[in-house]
Amino acid sequence: MKREYMRTAVFALGVCILVFVFGELGARVLHLNPAPLITLDSCVGYKGIPDARGYAGGPMGRIPVSINSIGFRDVEHEQTKPAGIYRVLFLGDSYTEALQVPFEDIFWRRLQKEADEKHLNVEIMSMSVSSWSTGQELRAYECFGRQYHPDVVVLGFNTDDLSDNAFRQDQFTPTFALKDGTLSLDESYKTHISQRLADRATLYPGILYFLKDHSELIRHILFIHANSVAGAKLGAAEEAPSSTENAWRLTGALISQLAHDTHADKSHLVIVNFPTLKAASIVPLQTFARVNNIALVDVAPALNAASSTAPVHWPGDPHLTPFGHEVVSQILIKAVLYGKQ
Secondary structure (H helix, E strand, C coil), X not given: CHHHHHHHHHHHHHHHHHHHHXXXXXXXXXXXXXXXXXXXXXXXXXXXXXXXXXXXXXXXXXXXXXXXXXXXXXXXXXXXXXXXXXEEEEEECHXXXXXXXXXXXXXXXXXXXXXXXXXXXXXXXXXXXXXXXXXXXXXXXXXXXXHHCCCEEEEEECCHHHHHHHCCCCCCCCEEEEECCXXXXXXXXXXXXXXXHHHCCCHHHHHHHHHHHHCHHHHHHHHHHHHHHHHHHXXXXXXXXXXXXXXXXXXXXXXXXXXXXXXXXXXXXXXXXXXXXXXXXXXXXXXXXXXXXXXXXXXXXXXHHHCCCCCCXXXXXXXXXXXXXXXXXXXXXXXXXXXXX
């Protein structure tokens, strides 16, 4: 009887291993969840692994991704700005990091190409990471961006940032709150990051993290679970009275702090609004920008007009196609390059 149980257990284990192997092969063929080129960071929560090379999976298949030495999808830039150079820094999330398209198709890379072709002394750089909130973009400027002395900082924004700023419950992400009209940073995420790094060095958690780091199937399962949990929490939070108003108030405070920082550094701020799948009013953003004398570029009208020519978004996905990036670059050529004077 004992031998029979042993055979059954071995057979069941073999079946599980085969299922996992074929599932992993399928996940890799479909590029369900390529290895993330990100690492935990005590300033912004997470950013790219410095000097990492890999790929992202998306509607165009495998997209090669290179991370520079400070942890962002961009080429290398000297920290000391060369004399006579007009430096433009983009801050943003997945709309600006743009893992869905090849590097040279990203709108801000197209701006650099335009500047080079016109022999303009302009340098475009980006510090953007998918899923970042406005608070993380503020932290990125304060910890990294200002060291490069940009002449203008362009903040990518979309209305999904409202929920990221006000309702995200992520123990590894720096979050802000408004207390008596003053921004307050919850720094508990630093403790969680330190604990996670310590856990990786122990046996049992270390095995789990190894599987997560090296298995596309495991990452995809965890991704689905995390999205379902986050969606439930977010839905409950957004049902609270005045939640949208409070989210706009907090977001306004974050952008105001960034505008204050850039002004103190003798730079100035420009906001670029990207459309999302959900129809959401940006009137509060327009009012805020007008009252605070911050330049706002809304690319939605131009994208809507261009969509009759070719798709500017991927099906069911608000991120831009290469053509969409071309449309945005043409708008920003005037606002960022030729409007620099």
